[in-house]
Amino acid sequence: MKRIVIHEEHCIACRLCEVHCLVAHSESRDIIRAFRSSGERPMPRLTFEESGPLSFALQCRQCDEPACLEACISGAMHRDEATGAVMCDEDRCVGCWMCIMVCPTGAIQQNLRGTRVASKCDLCYGAEVPACVAGCPNEALTYEEIPGRDA
Numbered sequence: 001m002k003r004i005v006i007h008e009e010h011c012i013a014c015r016l017c018e019v020h021c022l023v024a025h026s027e028s029r030d031i032i033r034a035f036r037s038s039g040e041r042p043m044p045r046l047t048f049e050e051s052g053p054l055s056f057a058l059q060c061r062q063c064d065e066p067a068c069l070e071a072c073i074s075g076a077m078h079r080d081e082a083t084g085a086v087m088c089d090e091d092r093c094v095g096c097w098m099c100i101m102v103c104p105t106g107a108i109q110q111n112l113r114g115t116r117v118a119s120k121c122d123l124c125y126g127a128e129v130p131a132c133v134a135g136c137p138n139e140a141l142t143y144e145e146i147p148g149r150d151a
Contacts, residue, residue: 001084003062003146004123004133011140013055018044020135024124043111045121046132057132057141059121060107062086068099068108068120076118085123093117 019031021044026034034041046059066086068077076092077099079085088099088108095116100108111119124130133141 001062001145001147002123002143004059004121004130005142005144005146006056006058007140007142008054008056009140010138011055011057012138013048013050014137015048016135016137017046017057017132017141018048020131021046021121021124024127024131041113043109043113043119045109045119047107047109057136058105058107059130059132060086061105062123063104067102067104071098071102073098080125083123083125085125086120087122087125088118088120090115090117090119 022042023029023031023034025042025045028034046057048057049055062085066077066079068086069079071077073096074092074094076089076094078087078089080087095110095118097110097118099118099120100110108118108120111117121130129143133143
């Protein structure tokens with residue numbers, strides 16, 4: 001299965017990964033409209049970490065044995081049969097936050113912008129390459145086939 005790989009030594013803390021993620025999950029999918037729209041601005045589905053000279057984007061690690069799947073009481077967290085990616089069905093999520101509590105990397109967030117459900121990286125479902133990877137100017141994020149690796 002393909003996963004996003006972080007190369008923090010190449011990250012320049014430009015945060016373009018966040019911008020491209022937010023735009024990819026906006027209604028318009030247009031950078032200007034996504035930031036200027038009068039409606040709810042979507043959340044980026046990644047967390048940007050920065051501490052001194054170290055910085056990187058943290059997305060769902062697509063664990064081989066995801067704790068979030070086991071902890072999800074509604075079945076909203078599931079593995080997509082076609083891609084193998086761990087996904088969150090926001091229509092089924094009840095906002096109990098169990099997935100957030102058990103995620104070993106802290107990659108699942110509370111979407112408090114309207115829906116109050118769990119929010120996580122969906123690898124830009126349907127896209128050939130996730131938006132954060134495609135928009136990273138220094139290749140600090142790559143999308144690679146990594147077999148049999150767990151978080």
